[in-house]
Amino acid sequence: EPSEHLRISVIGAGYLGTAHAVGMAQLGHDVIAMDIEKEKIARLSACELPFFEPGLGELLRKSVEAGRLRFTTEYDDVAEADVHFVCVGTPQLPGSFNADLRWVETAFTELARRVAGPAIIVGKSTVPVGTARRMADVVRHHTGGSRVEVAWNPEFLREGHAVQDTLQPDRLIFGVESQWAEQLLRAVYQPIIEDGCPLVVTDYATAELVKVSANAFLAMKISFINSVAQICEATGAAVLPLAEALGYDDRIGRRFLGPGLGFGGGCLPKDVRALYACATELGLDEVATFIRQIDAINLSRRDRALTLGRDLLGGTYEGKRVCVLGAAFKPNTDDVRDSPALAVAVAAHREGARVAMHDPVAMNSAWLVHPEIEYAETIVTAAREADLVMLLTDWTEFQDMDPALLSNVVRSRNVLDGRNALRPERWRAAGWTYRA
Numbered sequence: 001e002p003s004e005h006l007r008i009s010v011i012g013a014g015y016l017g018t019a020h021a022v023g024m025a026q027l028g029h030d031v032i033a034m035d036i037e038k039e040k041i042a043r044l045s046a047c048e049l050p051f052f053e054p055g056l057g058e059l060l061r062k063s064v065e066a067g068r069l070r071f072t073t074e075y076d077d078v079a080e081a082d083v084h085f086v087c088v089g090t091p092q093l094p095g096s097f098n099a100d101l102r103w104v105e106t107a108f109t110e111l112a113r114r115v116a117g118p119a120i121i122v123g124k125s126t127v128p129v130g131t132a133r134r135m136a137d138v139v140r141h142h143t144g145g146s147r148v149e150v151a152w153n154p155e156f157l158r159e160g161h162a163v164q165d166t167l168q169p170d171r172l173i174f175g176v177e178s179q180w181a182e183q184l185l186r187a188v189y190q191p192i193i194e195d196g197c198p199l200v201v202t203d204y205a206t207a208e209l210v211k212v213s214a215n216a217f218l219a220m221k222i223s224f225i226n227s228v229a230q231i232c233e234a235t236g237a238a239v240l241p242l243a244e245a246l247g248y249d250d251r252i253g254r255r256f257l258g259p260g261l262g263f264g265g266g267c268l269p270k271d272v273r274a275l276y277a278c279a280t281e282l283g284l285d286e287v288a289t290f291i292r293q294i295d296a297i298n299l300s301r302r303d304r305a306l307t308l309g310r311d312l313l314g315g316t317y318e319g320k321r322v323c324v325l326g327a328a329f330k331p332n333t334d335d336v337r338d339s340p341a342l343a344v345a346v347a348a349h350r351e352g353a354r355v356a357m358h359d360p361v362a363m364n365s366a367w368l369v370h371p372e373i374e375y376a377e378t379i380v381t382a383a384r385e386a387d388l389v390m391l392l393t394d395w396t397e398f399q400d401m402d403p404a405l406l407s408n409v410v411r412s413r414n415v416l417d418g419r420n421a422l423r424p425e426r427w428r429a430a431g432w433t434y435r436a
């Protein structure tokens, strides 16, 4: 419990905003979350999550029932809060590598028109460096002499781990311009700081860049191990024990060295591209080339998976039946944004395969964007008469699957493990041709 119960508003009730609003209510604050999408707000008010996230639904209900969390579609309803968190999306602009900042700009402008202060408006959205400074100018322009300050407080939560990442973050970053704003943010996060969470207090630009560089670094680790995986394939070396051996060096660390189909989702690909766009704009050509390759290597993994699949099918997808296991960009989410699994499935379909896909939770979101693919309710029905089974998202239910379950259902026992998630000996012993 914080010593001070603050009035907090959260603008944008998407993935990040909802998790943050629930987290703030759990810390004991009085929270109101706002989104312009009426449908979303209606569902959240009824304690129903508009997306899949383990554990968040129960906390949403608790917060609402305790009277600590409310929802609205009106900016006017949030004007009284002491601290406003802007959690709106910054998707990649179509046809460009830049982020679309229109929602951030709208949120800051609408708040600045209404907030009388004293208050802070805190950006949480992932933005290109320089945005916080511009938003501070917008706020100053609208609020004149009253005390309304801008701060930047990037968020590092992972889908599938939103509750833990919000309530027990690895670190807190405050990009501030005054001690007063820092003190207010400290009051917001007091229970977390008292728990020993590291805190870095810095300027706007650094706070903005921490976020994008963290995601670019994670992406770089994945593209690095995937580059080495290609060298391993060409030389007969084994990338899994290699990655394990690298990981024992704690300067390198074991995590995010999982070779396979590569990264996807709404964050890593977009943030790498935004950092590339930033380096290009700054005229830092070598840096831009370096970052560009992280994305290029990642995308080439999808082609590699397609090629391996084609080889297993004897040279063509035309007229073949392919069972795809996984649609989400990673396990424990129903998010299919920039999903490598979905991209490979769609490409196989375009090459003439009849694709049947199964995913434990992401089938509906996949169907909304790619209705041309068939969706199957179970692993077994997806595999019926298949010439090839492709595992493309590493859900545990796929990893633990008994090959015998599918052996007599498929037409040919070919399996492509796009995530190095299966146990090859097991599949080979059951008469399957296994590639990864």
Ligand code: UGA
Pocket (backbone or CB within 6 Å): 126, 155, 156, 157, 158, 159, 160, 215, 218, 222, 255, 256, 257, 258, 259, 260, 261, 262, 263, 264, 265, 266, 267, 268, 329, 330, 331
């Ligand atoms: C990522 C970051 O991990 C969060 O810290 C950050 O807050 C978030 O983006 C964001 O910017 O909001 P998330 O997009 O949920 O979180 O996904 P990750 O868990 O980072 O996974 C990204 C992708 O990398 C997935 O497609 C996953 O399959 C892939 N991956 C991960 C690998 O291919 N190999 C690995 O070893 C690890």
